[in-house]
Amino acid sequence: MSATEPSLEYxxxxxPWRSSDFCLxxxxxxxALFGVADMIGHPAGLRWxxxxxxxxxxxxxxxxxxxxTPLAELEAQFRDHLLWHDRQIFTFRTSHDQAAFGxxxxxxxxxxxxxxLLWLGDCRAYRLRRGPRGPDGRRKFEVTCLTTDxxxxxxxxxxxxxxxxxxxxxxEHTKQLDAFLGLxxxxxxxxxxxxxxxxxxxxxNDCLLLLTDGVYVPHLRAQLDGANFRVDRQIAYLExxxxxxxxxxxxxxxxxxxxxxxELATILVDATLKLVRHRRHxxxxxxxxxxxxxxxxxxxxxxxHRRAN
Numbered sequence: 001m002s003a004t005e006p007s008l009e010y011x012x013x014x015x016p017w018r019s020s021d022f023c024l025x026x027x028x029x030x031x032a033l034f035g036v037a038d039m040i041g042h043p044a045g046l047r048w049x050x051x052x053x054x055x056x057x058x059x060x061x062x063x064x065x066x067x068x069t070p071l072a073e074l075e076a077q078f079r080d081h082l083l084w085h086d087r088q089i090f091t092f093r094t095s096h097d098q099a100a101f102g103x104x105x106x107x108x109x110x111x112x113x114x115x116x117l118l119w120l121g122d123c124r125a126y127r128l129r130r131g132p133r134g135p136d137g138r139r140k141f142e143v144t145c146l147t148t149d150x151x152x153x154x155x156x157x158x159x160x161x162x163x164x165x166x167x168x169x170x171x172e173h174t175k176q177l178d179a180f181l182g183l184x185x186x187x188x189x190x191x192x193x194x195x196x197x198x199x200x201x202x203x204x205n206d207c208l209l210l211l212t213d214g215v216y217v218p219h220l221r222a223q224l225d226g227a228n229f230r231v232d233r234q235i236a237y238l239e240x241x242x243x244x245x246x247x248x249x250x251x252x253x254x255x256x257x258x259x260x261x262x263e264l265a266t267i268l269v270d271a272t273l274k275l276v277r278h279r280r281h282x283x284x285x286x287x288x289x290x291x292x293x294x295x296x297x298x299x300x301x302x303x304x305h306r307r308a309n
Contacts, residue, residue, distance in 0.1 A: 006295040008032055008110060008202070011262040013269060013288045021212045021287035022052040024107060026060035029067070031074065033059055035107030036123050036287040038212040040180060052103075055085055059107075071111040078109055079118065079193045082181060086189055089182030102182030106147060106210050108199060108291060115199030115208075120189060121180040122149045122213045124237075128246060128264075130205040141246040145237035146197060150179035153236065162232040170224060170231070174217065207261045208291040214284030215268065218275045245271070261292045 010032075012023040024035035037052060062077045082105070089102055104121025117125055125147045131140040148154050153173035156163055165173065179185075179192050202208060216238060223235055234240050249267040257263055265288055276283040 006113070006204075006293045008113070008291055009294040010034055010289060010291045011259075011265065013265065013286070015214075015269065015273070015286045019285040019287060021214060021285040022056075023287050023289050024056045024059060024105075025289065026056065026063055028060070028063035030112050031063040032110040032291075033063060033078070033107065034110075034208075034210060034289045034291050035059075035105055036210045036212050036289055037181075038104040038121065038123055038214070038285075038287070039101060040104065040121075040177070040182075041101035058085075062109075071109070071114055071116060074111060075109055075116045075118070075196060078107070079190070079196075082118070082120075082193060083186055083190055086181045086183065086186060090184035093182055093184075102180040104150075104177065104180045104212070108208060108210065110199075110291075113201040113293075115201075116196045117146055117199050118193050118196045119147045120150060120192060121177050122151050122154070122174070123147070124149070124211055124213075124216060126209045126211070126242065127200070128207040128209055128242075128261075129203070130207075130246075130250070137251070138247050139250045141243045141250070143239045143242040143246065145239055146199070149174075149236075150177060150192065152176035152178070153231070157231065157233050157236050162230065164230050165224075166229060167224075170221075170229065174213075202291070202293050204293055204295065206292065207264075209265065210289040210291075212285070212287045214286040215272055215288060217284065218272055218279065221279075222275060261290050265290050 010025060012025055014021055014023060020039040022037045024033060024037065026033045059078060059081055062074055062081060065074065065077065093101065104123045106119040106123035106125050108125065109116050119125065124145055127144045127146055129142040131142065133139050148158060151174055156173065179189055183189060199208065219241065220238060223238065223241055224231065246264060249264055252267065253260060253263050269286065272286065
């Protein structure tokens with residue numbers, strides 16, 4: 001990374017305190033790895049929080065490859081690392097009667113500002129792009145979901161485009177995952193991980209938001225209630241709703257707020273917690289990682305400030 005190239009900053013959040021969802025974060029020189037993992041099931045006989053720390057520590061070793069290693073090779077090494085864990089988890093599952101579990105994951109691997117996105121399951125990655133203020137004082141936000149859900153609902157959306165589901169059907173389709181770490185279908189998972197996508201270099205008004213389904217599913221279920229259970233891609237991936245939500249939330253954040261993106265994510269979390277407070281059946285653990293350019297924050301206030309981690 002050149003001396004003039006901006007660096008990346010990030011924040012992490014999990015809820016509740018002993019959340020079964022987990023954040024991945026590691027950096028080495030001009031390389032970085034960020035991700036969220038959502039545990040499926042609750043394994044007996046495994047200290048799963050320790051296991052996730054091991055996954056993070058082993059993944060960080062990929063960043064320590066020689067400086068001449070291109071991003072494509074870093075990605076291949078990280079993919080092999082995930083598939084190794086896929087085999088380990090599957091072996092543990094099959095050797096313990098009460099160990100039905102696995103992990104969905106969404107991870108972003110960066111070399112400088114160049115990045116690649118890999119995912120399995122229903123963890124999502126969104127690119128948020130903040131526009132200038134309009135005459136009414138509101139900013140326009142462009143929200144793009146970069147991932148597709150590896151479950152029955154995701155497949156129906158991709159093949160049919162629009163469908164109508166009863167509540168029970170919706171819940172059943174979201175729970176029918178066809179890809180996660182520990183599935184035991186290595187070639188299937190390898191094929192999906194190989195379909196990684198490039199991450200457009202983050203601009204000064206961009207944020208990459210990685211999140212588990214506990215953050216977005218409550219809002220999706222509320223949107224379905226209002227749409228009479230008609231589902232299309234925009235509803236399923238919440239892009240227009242999130243764009244409007246962030247435009248409203250932006251009005252609550254001062255223009256000179258140094259931790260702008262963490263504050264925006266905090267408002268989303270608060271909205272999720274308020275929603276599930278009266279709908280306990282919506283409740284689930286949450287994990288969020290946000291990645292943005294450090295120079296964007298530095299441009300807000302020239303004084304001494306501590307970045308959020």
